[in-house]
Amino acid sequence: KAGVTQTPRYLIKTRGQQVTLSCSPISGHRSVSWYQQTPGQGLQFLFEYFSETQRNKGNFPGRFSGRQFSNSRSEMNVSTLELGDSALYLCASSLTTSGTNTEAFFGQGTRLTVV
C-alpha cells in the first residue's frame, strides 16, 4: 500500500509569489490535514479536509488556502509569500478522524524556502 505522497519535496520561491503544494493520501483515506513546521513555532495545524469539505482551520491568515478533490487528493496554496512562510509543510491522511481508526500517516513533507 503506497504511503502519503507530497510533491514537490523542495521548493524555492521569491517573496510575493504564490505556491501550490500537493498531497496524495493513502488509498481509501478520506481525511487530509496540513501542518506547518518551523523551528520557532513547531507543528501548527493549517486545515483538515474530509470528503472535499474543510472541517477545521487553524489560525493562519487567508493567504493560506486549500482544497480536496473527489479522489481525496489535496492541494494547499499560499499566496503573496512572505519570508516567514519558509517551513516544512506536512500532509497527513487518516481513514477518518473520529472513532477508533484515527491514526494519521504523514508524507515526507515539502520544504518551502522563501527568498
Next chain:
Amino acid sequence: SQQGEEDPQALSIQEGENATMNCSYKTSINNLQWYRQNSGRGLVHLILIRSNEREKHSGRLRVTLDTSKKSSSLLITASRAADTASYFCASRGDDYKLSFGAGTTVTVRA
C-alpha cells in the same frame, strides 16, 4: 499555539538505556498519539492510546495516559542508535485536528 508541552526538550542517553519523555495537553481528548521524526523528515506514527486506556505497549515502547492530569508519557526501553530522533505527542479532540507538543529530541550515544 501548541496544545501542550513536552518534557524534557532534549535527552541524551547511552545505547541500551531507557528514555522517558512526558507530554501534557490542555483540553479533553479522544486519543493521544506519539510520533517520531528523523531530521526534518515526515512524522512516523508510533502508538495511539485512547482516552479510556491507561497503558499501552508496542515492542520497546510503553505509553501511559493520565486523563485526570492531562498527561502522557512515552518510555523507550533498551534504546538503540536508530532511536535518535525527535518525538512528538499529539492529542486528538472533537475538532478533527491533531494538536502537537513541542517535541523531545532524543540522542542515543553508541
